[in-house]
Amino acid sequence: MTFDCKDLERALAVPELLPDAREHAKVCDVCRRELWLWGEMSAVAPGLREDWETPDLWPNIRQTLVAQQQAAKPRGWRGSFDWRMIAGIAAALTIAVSIFMMKYSRPTPAPGTPRDSDFLTEQTLKEVEQTEAAYRASIDKLTRLAQPRLSAAENPVAVAAREKLLVLDSEIDSMRSAVNHNRFNTQLQAGLAEMYRDKQDTLKEILQRAQ
Amino acid sequence: MAAGRLTARSDADLIEASKRGDLSAFEEIYAAHAGRMKSIAFHLLADRADAEDAVQEAFLKIYRAAGAIEFDSGLAPWIYRILLNCCYDTGRKRQRLAESPLAAEPAAIPNNVPLQMAIRHALGRIHTQHRMVFWLFEVEGFRHSEVAAILEIPEGTSKKWLFEAKRELKRLLTESCP
Secondary structure, X not given: OOOOHHHHHHHHHOHHHHHHHHHHXXXXXXXXXXXXXXXXXXXXXHHHOOOOOOOOHHHXXXXXXXXXXXXXOXXXXXXXXXXXXXXXXXXXXXXHHHHHHHHOOOOOOOOOOOOHHHHHHHHHHHHHHHHHHHHHHHHHHHHXXXXXXXXXXXXXXXXXXXXXXXXXXXXXXXXXXXXXXXXXXXXXXXXXXXXXXXHHXXXXXXXXXXX | XXXXXXXXXXXXXXXXXXXXXXXXXXXXXXXXXXXHHHHHHHHHHOOHHHHHHHHHHHHHHHHHOHHHOOHHHOHHHHHHHHHHHHHHHHHHHHOOOOOOOOOOOOOOOOOOOOHHHXXXXXXXXXXXXXXXXXXXXXXXXXXXXXHXXXXXXXXXXXXXXXXXXXXXXXXXXXXXXX
């Protein structure tokens, strides 16, 4: 093959053509420089990496996580006092409920009939699922409004927004799949709700920017 | 890939331990990824404080969402997708993403600067997606399969965008140095 300067671009994309390109570069200064530059870009690129010390970053993250864990746990020391009070109230309630049941006892419900506590949990779940459905309806509506603006724009902010929505959709899919396996997990449900809020906010922001 | 990369098994172990509230396990995940995450965040936000904020926010989200991770494509792509998301958020909040030296249209590249500086300068003038692939592959050392998983694009697209990025950079660099 007779290699010409105009073949260089193709040779850079097809490694099999590189030996011909190198032969040609021996007699062509321009192509020699371009070939050198092509390799050198990869060689010097790792040096562009930014690295700096952040001694406070992990302690800050850890501190926030510890605070979140503590907030999620029952209260600690004041527990000794509160516990006695709660135990007293519980004992009084137990006695009152026992008296009430003895006085107004009803037949035992048939097996499979939900107990009050199960019913309350189911009720809460139902409300969460209704909220989720409302989020999804709102997001669908916002998506329909934002889509023409998003797909038309090519500026960095629109590109970033498109990419963010893709990432969010993927995260929502993962989280929904986890929620489907464990519908009563409060943390997963809260995480999913937060992602919906995030997507809703992102779409609103796109629409506000467009106005 | 760079040192500090974790195996799929240990990733799963560390995430499982983190889900049980074991912060020392989560710290191992931090130690393995934080350096590279800061670099990527800085590339996108052009500000160290913003980059640190984005990385911190990403780790809080990772910890919170650890229960939802699926190991089909490994831990790393999932972590870096969350990071990119946090960077876009931080960038939008502080309005720096579009105005950053990397994303803005800079003046012509002076022809007497060292190549590394010239590349940094030229990166701000190439297509956003091509630039991101160049950064992840050439600067941060991810493989094409990993870049593809992070950006949720086909592996072939990652290769194509890298070629386009280098072609654009070559053009800009040779234009500036006749």
